[in-house]
Amino acid sequence: MAAVAGRYIDFNTKHLKKGDPLPPYNGKLRVYNMRYCPYAQRTILALNAKQIDYEVVNIDLIDKPEWLTTKSAFAKVPAIEIAEGVTIYESLVTVEYLDDAYPERTLLPKDPVKKAFDKILVEATGPIQSLFIKILKFPDTVTDNHISAYHKALEFIQEQLQNRGTKFLDGRQPGFADYMIWPWFERLRVFDNDQRVKIDGSKYKLLVEYIDNMLKDPAVSEYLIPKEILKQFHQFYISGQRPNYELLNEL
Amino acid sequence: MAAVAGRYIDFNTKHLKKGDPLPPYNGKLRVYNMRYCPYAQRTILALNAKQIDYEVVNIDLIDKPEWLTTKSAFAKVPAIEIAEGVTIYESLVTVEYLDDAYPERTLLPKDPVKKAFDKILVEATGPIQSLFIKILKFPDTVTDNHISAYHKALEFIQEQLQNRGTKFLDGRQPGFADYMIWPWFERLRVFDNDQRVKIDGSKYKLLVEYIDNMLKDPAVSEYLIPKEILKQFHQFYISGQRPNYELLNEL
Structure with missing residues (x-):
């Protein structure tokens, strides 16, 4: 193939x-x-x-x-x-x-230990994924514990970037870990007014740089949803409306 | 190694x-x-x-x-x-x-499609895993939908056994799919009085035979917990007590 x-x-x-x-x-x-x-x-x-x-x-x-x-x-x-x-x-x-x-x-490293660690990293984003869904669909159920688990997950990813010392988690170009966690970072960008989840540049300097680098990757950029469209789409869930899947066709 | x-x-x-x-x-x-x-x-x-x-x-x-x-x-x-x-x-x-x-x-098949299908099978047991936890820890939250999703998952596994036509999901001996889903089948055996979850021999003939075959596998049998001990252990959760992890040492 x-x-x-x-x-x-x-x-x-x-x-x-x-x-x-x-x-x-x-x-x-x-x-x-x-x-x-x-x-x-x-x-x-x-x-x-x-x-x-x-x-x-x-x-x-x-x-x-x-x-x-x-x-x-x-x-x-x-x-x-x-x-x-x-x-x-x-x-x-x-x-x-x-x-x-x-x-x-x-995309996955060949070395079994590195491969395993890429998968662990993806699992580590569980609290990010679940907080994202809660904010959109069940905002009343968000607790301080969810927010703190979310920040622990962000810190874990930033630590991994620091330890690996590479531009992307998987090296000079993005790999499995990078692409598998990216969709949530793309979406978190639109919550920049929500202080609970904002990825603040002073605490998350390396992570913010990383997100900027990911945005420039061709695989990411060709599928990127404009921020305003994403906000509009999320709003359907927040306000309990049926989502309009055709927003990008109505531009 | x-x-x-x-x-x-x-x-x-x-x-x-x-x-x-x-x-x-x-x-x-x-x-x-x-x-x-x-x-x-x-x-x-x-x-x-x-x-x-x-x-x-x-x-x-x-x-x-x-x-x-x-x-x-x-x-x-x-x-x-x-x-x-x-x-x-x-x-x-x-x-x-x-x-x-x-x-x-x-344990995992080498063929990429078969390997993928083994992993899909493991994912298919999600409703079994979540119903098990709900029954033990949050019995009041169990709905008819959970029960029906559980049976759909059992049917999916039985269909796979039928289609594959082998003793175990992975062939003549158990492999990845078999071992990764087994822990829940071992535990479900102790709910034989609960009609909602019972794996009934008339509806699930192939699955019941399969469970019997798995019980005889050496990797499974050397780690098997006696039914009575497992019931006792589950009872800690059902009654909201601190679990006693040392039951097997007190025999």
Whole structure:
């Protein structure tokens, strides 16, 4: 399987919903995605980093198409269809599959200990992921403990950057750990008015530099959602409205 | 690194707590464990299957020793110490590390698609894991949805057994998927009076046979907790008492 240069991927296809037919499989690797889903973004980032050619089938997660469970048994995104009817799902599983099947630019370190530590780092972001969901969907349940676990996780990542002494967690260019935790850093940028979660430059100098470097990475920047759009999208959850998945098509 | 035959592992060492000194490292692979922890059991099963020689340092998770965070940044078990001060944690990460570092008996399939599907299977047990915790710790929060998600997960596993047509999920002997989901099946056996979760032989014929086969596997049977002891241990949570970790030493 070869990576394709000069590829053009349409990330902003309409989100298919109940009643919409399954687009015919055309032989290209396909990602069942939701444009704003941080988990599906992991798969997209791995595909982008490896310069794999693929197509995006966006899914309306509120009103799911009937055929979604034939692609992903848990009816979730991401799922990748690697041959007609052969699908792999769960974000980290898809990325490890891609890293096995497309060795062009390896994302996971080969050394077993380094590889394990990259995965530990991804697990370490659990409190970041759960605080993000709580703020959007269950703001009344956020406690001081959640905020303090969140900051411990940030400190752990900053410590890792310090210890590794490299521009990215995985070296001179981003790798597995970098891409797998990135979606939450991209989203945290829009909470810059929330003092509880703000990634403050005085306490998190190295982390702020790192986030700036990640923003410049091509795999990240080609899929980046403009800050204002992301804020608008989050607002749907905060105000209990049905999310409008087509914001990027209405620009 | 070689597996050692004729090894003797003491699984039931006293659970160390706050104030207890860290046992000096003796060069042997060490597992920071809790005798009843289903996650730590994953690591133990992988070590047993590979016939690796190791020592168990059991941890009192209610009153944790001060040095635990130097072994596991999140102060959880399992953690494995592979050289003095070099530790790997998070259950699935430890097992994948062991599979990389000790290739004697591989647990994960080599084929990237089969490997991905083994991991998907493990993820599929999420509703089983969460229902188990809810029944023990938050019985009032169990809803019909949780019960139905639990049965969907059981059906998914039984379907996989059917489709694969092998004695174990991973073939003629248990592998990654089998060992990583086993701890919950071992524990579910003691809920045989709870009709909501009972694995009924008429609906789950293949699954019941599978569980019986797993019970006979040496890696499983050498670490198996007697049913009555497990019931007693669970009762501590159900009745809101401090768990007594030393039940197996008081026999």
